[in-house]
Amino acid sequence: MVFETSGKFQLVVGDDDNYDKIMEAVGVPPEKRQKVRSLRPICEYSHDGDQYKVSGSAEGFPERSKNFVLNVEQEETTMDGRKVKSTYKRNGKSMTQMEVQENGMTIVYDREIKGDDMHVKITYGNLVANRVFKRL
Numbered sequence: 001m002v003f004e005t006s007g008k009f010q011l012v013v014g015d016d017d018n019y020d021k022i023m024e025a026v027g028v029p030p031e032k033r034q035k036v037r038s039l040r041p042i043c044e045y046s047h048d049g050d051q052y053k054v055s056g057s058a059e060g061f062p063e064r065s066k067n068f069v070l071n072v073e074q075e076e077t078t079m080d081g082r083k084v085k086s087t088y089k090r091n092g093k094s095m096t097q098m099e100v101q102e103n104g105m106t107i108v109y110d111r112e113i114k115g116d117d118m119h120v121k122i123t124y125g126n127l128v129a130n131r132v133f134k135r136l
Contacts, residue, residue: 008044009118009133018129025124026101028080035060043133052088 016037023033041058055065061079068074073087076099085100097109110121116135121128 006046007113007118008042008136010042010136011040011131012134013132015129015131018127019122019131022107022122022124022127022129025127026103026105026107027082032080042136 020033020037023036024030028036039058039060041056044055046053050069051067052069053065053067055063057063064079066076068086068088070088070090073085076084076086078084083102087098089096089098094110094112097111099107099109101107105124108121108123110123112119118133118135120131120133122131
């Protein structure tokens with residue numbers, strides 16, 4: 001089975017404590033971390049050939065979208081304004097995003113579809129946060 005990259009998902013379960021620790025470690029200010037803890041964002045994934053797109057929205061934040069090509073590093077700006085470099089790869093049933101921070105550390109996002117759920121494992125050093133998004 002290949003990672004199904006099309007669909008709209010909303011966060012339903014989040015490991016908020018560990019996610020907060022990851023955000024703190026990469027320099028997200030306390031007031032933004034507090035706001036993020038209360039959000040249940042919606043993400044939509046689509047692709048056309050080699051071109052992928054992900055759009056996201058959450059209450060109180062402007063809608064954002066980004067386009068990417070697998071295996072090509074690109075510069076991105078995070079919701080809190082940090083500059084990072086991301087590379088996306090597909091690996092069977094999952095899609096992995098390697099996000100290199102300005103300090104050289106890397107956050108890894110492993111996304112896997114299981115039925116109507118998208119499971120996201122976020123790893124930064126020895127910190128791990130798991131989040132589950134439900135297909136809308």
